[in-house]
Structure formats: structure tokens, C-alpha cells
Amino acid sequence: MGTSKTASFSEKQNELAILFKALSHPARVAIIEYLLTVDTCICGDIVNELPLAQPTVSQHLKELKNAGIIKGNIEGTAICYCLNPETLKKFEEYFFAITKKLKEKCC
Amino acid sequence: MGTSKTASFSEKQNELAILFKALSHPARVAIIEYLLTVDTCICGDIVNELPLAQPTVSQHLKELKNAGIIKGNIEGTAICYCLNPETLKKFEEYFFAITKKLKEKCC
DNA sequence: TTAATATATCGTAATATTGCAATATAACAA
């Protein structure tokens, strides 16, 4: 036990769960929201924006990157992280479809 | 350590993280999608729809209920679970606002 | 009442996540 029974669910359901898991920590929500306030994709020092040590922030960034929610490009010494619009659009479309279907059901 | 530094983040960020965590397991995504296919709110036997034992399903339902994503009403021997449109609308609005802001930034 | 059915809770083992100090890597500046 302790293991998620991944194989028992559809690929889509697992993919969605991975995306949601990437957002399931306040630090990662904070990273998303910070990247949203930055004007361009060029941005450094996310570490200074968060109340966590540098290795911890790095780990959270890695998780967001693995899930495809952010992208990271090496820009000299700094790394330029930015949001991935395609993935965020997926989220929007998923919930749009759900709320639309819910309206039709009219509980 | 091992504890999430909840107190270091805003209330909104923590609330969002809790909502996303509730969806971060394929079984819970499957429950949402099953409830979406059921015609009315009256529904039983979610257990039979999932490849998990009854206590496990009950636990997942509890997590979704705690997060406010589903509602449960006692209906005799059975329990009627249904989606909470308000919470799902929150998700939609959150991602709508993000994708809108991303378009304006035009990376 | 007793039996059957549906769902919840408890207890616990296996696994995953979180956070950070220590260390490593990689690029630039002097």
C-alpha cells in the first residue's frame, strides 16, 4: 500500500491528477501568481519572493516545470522562468467544459 | 521538517492549494468525471465505478467533500453525492483570469 | 427484534512529500 493505483485509471485522469498535484502546494501557487505579475518572461530571483530556502524553491520550480506549467530558459547566470500558456489554457478549457455541463444538468 | 510552511503564504494561496490537492489523485478526478456523467444528483454506488476498495473510495469522497468540491446528502441507506457548481466555477474563473492576463502579456 | 445493505472510521504498513544544510555545477567578471 501507500502507492497510488495509477495503472487502474485512464491516462487522461492520471495526467490531470499530475497537473493538479503540481499546483497543490501554496509555494507553487505563489510562484504561478508571481510569474503572472512579472511583465516579461525575463525574470530572476524567484527565491527572494518566497519564504523558503533556495533548494526548496528550486525543487518546487522543478515540479512545475516537469508538469509543463512553467518553462525555464538559461539566460547567462540567471534562468528565465515563465508560464506555459498552453498548459494553463488546458486548465481553463477543462473547467469551462465542466461548468457548462453542470449548467445543462441544472441541479 | 516535512511540514508545509502554510503560515508563510497568503490565505488565498493556501485555499487554492487545498482545492488543487483535492483533485491531485486520479481516483478523485475519476469521481468528478463520474458525477458529471450522472443525470441527476441522485446517485449511489460510486464504489462500483472505481477500482478501489470501499474504505478507500469513502476516504477520497471525504477529501473532495472537505474541499467543497462535492456535496453529500443522506438519502435513506444510500448517500447522494453531487458536484458543487460554486466551487467548480471558482476554478474556471481562476484560470480564465490567468489566461486572460497571459494574452495581454503576449510572450 | 434480526438480517441485509450502504457508508464511515480506525489502525497500520508502504510510499510520497516537504524543507533545508551541504555540496555541486555553470556562467560571468576580474
Next chain:
DNA sequence: TTGTTATATTGCAATATTACGATATATTAA
């Protein structure tokens, strides 16, 4: 080259999650 800066990786302790057998609860039927 050496030093500085920015980010990543490793290792590990504390905590959380997942799954399920056993058991409890609660409603209906007989």
C-alpha cells in the same frame, strides 16, 4: 586562473498520503 553569483542536486529527518482489512454505524426490510 580565481572569485562571485545563480541555480541544481544530494541526503536525510519529519510529516503526509494511500490503500485496505477490520470494525462501527445507520437505515431499511422482514
